[in-house]
Amino acid sequence: MLDSIRRDKLVRLCRDMICCPSPSGHEDRIVNLIRDTMISLGYNEVSIDRYGNVIGRIIFPTPGNRILFDGHMDHVDVSSPEEWTVPPFSGTIKDNRVYGRGASDMKGSLAAMILAAAYLREDYGHMLRGEIIVAGIVHEECFEGVASGEVGESYKPDYVVIGEASQLNLNVGQRGRAEIVVETQGKSAHSSNPEAGLNAVKKMVKIISAIEHQYMPPTHPFLGKGIIELTDIISSPYPGASVVPEKCKVTFDRRLLVGETEESVLGEIESVIARIAEDDPELKAAVKLAVGEAKCYTGELIQAKRFAPAWLIDRNHEFVRKSLDGLHEAGLKPKISKYDFCTNGSYYAGIAGIPTVGFGASREDLAHVTDEYIEIEQLEGACLGYYGIARSVLSV
Numbered sequence: 516m517l518d519s520i521r522r523d524k525l526v527r528l529c530r531d532m533i534c535c536p537s538p539s540g541h542e543d544r545i546v547n548l549i550r551d552t553m554i555s556l557g558y559n560e561v562s563i564d565r566y567g568n569v570i571g572r573i574i575f576p577t578p579g580n581r582i583l584f585d586g587h588m589d590h591v592d593v594s595s596p597e598e599w600t601v602p603p604f605s606g607t608i609k610d611n612r613v614y615g616r617g618a619s620d621m622k623g624s625l626a627a628m629i630l631a632a633a634y635l636r637e638d639y640g641h642m643l644r645g646e647i648i649v650a651g652i653v654h655e656e657c658f659e660g661v662a663s664g665e666v667g668e669s670y671k672p673d674y675v676v677i678g679e680a681s682q683l684n685l686n687v688g689q690r691g692r693a694e695i696v697v698e699t700q701g702k703s704a705h706s707s708n709p710e711a712g713l714n715a716v717k718k719m720v721k722i723i724s725a726i727e728h729q730y731m732p733p734t735h736p737f738l739g740k741g742i743i744e745l746t747d748i749i750s751s752p753y754p755g756a757s758v759v760p761e762k763c764k765v766t767f768d769r770r771l772l773v774g775e776t777e778e779s780v781l782g783e784i785e786s787v788i789a790r791i792a793e794d795d796p797e798l799k800a801a802v803k804l805a806v807g808e809a810k811c812y813t814g815e816l817i818q819a820k821r822f823a824p825a826w827l828i829d830r831n832h833e834f835v836r837k838s839l840d841g842l843h844e845a846g847l848k849p850k851i852s853k854y855d856f857c858t859n860g861s862y863y864a865g866i867a868g869i870p871t872v873g874f875g876a877s878r879e880d881l882a883h884v885t886d887e888y889i890e891i892e893q894l895e896g897a898c899l900g901y902y903g904i905a906r907s908v909l910s911v
């Protein structure tokens with residue numbers, strides 16, 4: 516299906532998207548490019564929602580299932596452009612690769628989705644039913660599943676494909692992620708007379724030590740370990756010149772497994788603290804989820820608790836089987852695998868319970884790096900794969 520004209524168009528779209536820098540909260544230029552591209556490709560409807568997600572629909576005449584392809588448009592910043600051997604927003608082609616920030620994560624796959632849907636209608640529109648939605652999502656890098664939740668709730672897809680890098684394998688799950696904040700409350704005093712106060716940092720040290728030595732997160736045979744890792748600590752007042760600190764706050768990054776909920780995750784940490792408090796009645800500590808907040812380019816505020824659940828779809832599920840059939844039909848040889856990082860699938864599969872798989876071009880470890888690139892062969896494979904999955908799922 517990918518003749519030379521279609522191949523050239525795919526590479527050009529990927530490069531044009533890289534040439535529109537789109538750090539989280541500044542996706543407007545790439546949104547305009549995607550909207551114009553979808554319109555010129557004959558999408559039936561193209562819209563932009565309040566967060567700035569761009570949603571294109573290809574609707575077949577006979578009603579049927581709705582499959583949604585999700586690709587985020589934002590990327591992490593380029594912190595040291597001088598370390599790049601090519602300009603990071605140039606889309607330079609070298610050694611059969613397209614270079615640039617976002618090439619692997621994940622403008623290449625998003626370009627492949629946009630074109631695959633249009634090519635499929637050109638080739639097989641009369642034999643398909645239902646609908647394909649391709650959604651370009653804002654603010655994924657810090658808010659997995661939040662902006663995509665808006666799209667999911669508006670369009671209620673029957674199936675979802677996450678386009679994050681999977682090296683053209685079919686991913687059936689991922690661990691989730693939570694940011695847990697623990698705060699201890701003490702009493703300030705002059706440090707020349709510490710007995711008059713209660714040192715909140717010393718209380719926190721007990722909690723950190725207990726979590727390190729007495730708390731073991733669960734593990735899952737396929738998804739891996741449910742990690743807990745301390746990521747920051749701050750005392751108050753800070754800096755604390757000659758004063759016993761009255762507050763201390765730490766954040767833990769917790770990788771979640773299927774079935775873990777906000778209540779269960781916070782409850783486990785509360786139990787650890789309750790055990791310490793049995794021997795230390797002065798210990799006062801509170802546990803909660805961190806809350807993130809950021810502006811969208813539309814001016815809308817995006818705000819959410821830092822809790823993105825894990826998900827795992829049964830490999831015998833009809834959607835997995837049909838996706839595999841479609842990928843084989845496209846000439847690919849996918850393995851069943853999983854993501855090691857968190858994706859928008861946390862909303863679709865983890866919260867909304869929609870059958871979801873992950874399939875995308877390139878390697879996970881090419882995301883967020885200096886000299887990020889995507890191999891053109893992978894880019895083409897992704898386009899063939901999305902085409903194959905949609906064809907298999909929507910065939911009459």
Ligand SMILES: [Zn+2]
Binds near residue numbers: 620621655882
């Ligand atoms: Zn990504």
